Amino acid sequence: EDKVVQSPLSLVVHEGDTVTLNCSYEVTNFRSLLWYKQEKKAPTFLFMLTSSGIEKKSGRLSSILDKKELFSILNITATQTGDSAIYLCAVALSYQLIWGAGTKLIIKP
Amino acid sequence: GAGVSQSPSNKVTEKGKDVELRCDPISGHTALYWYRQSLGQGLEFLIYFQGNSAPDKSGLPSDRFSAERTGGSVSTLTIQRTQQEDSAVYLCASSLEASQPQHFGDGTRLSIL
Numbered sequence: 001e002d003k004v005v006q007s008p009l010s011l012v013v014h015e016g017d018t019v020t021l022n023c024s025y026e027v028t029n030f031r032s033l034l035w036y037k038q039e040k041k042a043p044t045f046l047f048m049l050t051s052s053g054i055e056k057k058s059g060r061l062s063s064i065l066d067k068k069e070l071f072s073i074l075n076i077t078a079t080q081t082g083d084s085a086i087y088l089c090a091v092a093l094s095y096q097l098i099w100g101a102g103t104k105l106i107i108k109p
Numbered sequence: 110g111a112g113v114s115q116s117p118s119n120k121v122t123e124k125g126k127d128v129e130l131r132c133d134p135i136s137g138h139t140a141l142y143w144y145r146q147s148l149g150q151g152l153e154f155l156i157y158f159q160g161n162s163a164p165d166k167s168g169l170p171s172d173r174f175s176a177e178r179t180g181g182s183v184s185t186l187t188i189q190r191t192q193q194e195d196s197a198v199y200l201c202a203s204s205l206e207a208s209q210p211q212h213f214g215d216g217t218r219l220s221i222l
Contacts, residue, residue, distance in 0.1 A: 031208060034210060041216055042113075042200065042214055043200075044213070045210045048210050088151065088152070094207065095157055095159065095208075096157065096165070097142075097152075100151060101151040102151055
């Protein structure tokens with residue numbers, strides 16, 4: 001059975017800290033891995049990763065994929081209270097996405 | 110439109126009633142998805158439409174759930190004889206094509222009394 005597991009389930013840190021969120025997967029027909037940020041409403045797209053070892057970066061956020069060990073990490077440096085959200089990882093199999101349960105990140109001022 | 114639009118944003122109804130949820134995808138996006146998200150849970154896939162092909166209905170939880178997409182654009186998700194366990198946020202997403210990132214609407218929060 002295809003599955004995506006995220007860890008930790010929740011994380012509380014102070015503003016300015018660096019956090020690393022994990023996503024591991026066991027799927028057939030892997031095409032890509034995607035990260036989303038969900039605040040109050042809709043998930044918003046962050047990154048799509050298809051190749052191992054190539055870091056994608058956007059401001060203080062970065063992500064990398066390891067297709068040999070079947071995981072990805074999402075790093076957030078110099079965290080701010082606005083980074084508080086649920087971070088969702090999903091793996092694309094052709095057209096369907098298999099979703100992890102998410103990591104709830106809380107940034108304390 | 111600029112983004113995926115869903116309506117209504119909130120729906121409260123009595124158990125046993127039928128409800129219809131609407132999704133207007135981003136213009137030009139051929140793929141459309143419906144998901145359900147219960148409180149504190151991840152996204153549960155319901156149904157996928159791609160162009161004029163037959164939809165993938167494998168995620169629909171029961172035959173009370175149905176969806177259609179007219180003219181390759183707007184989609185409606187219908188839940189008949191609603192039950193309390195149907196209470197959730199129903200999210201719609203679209204993508205340019207199946208391999209591209211999905212863009213989500215703000216969802217419809219459905220509450221069954």
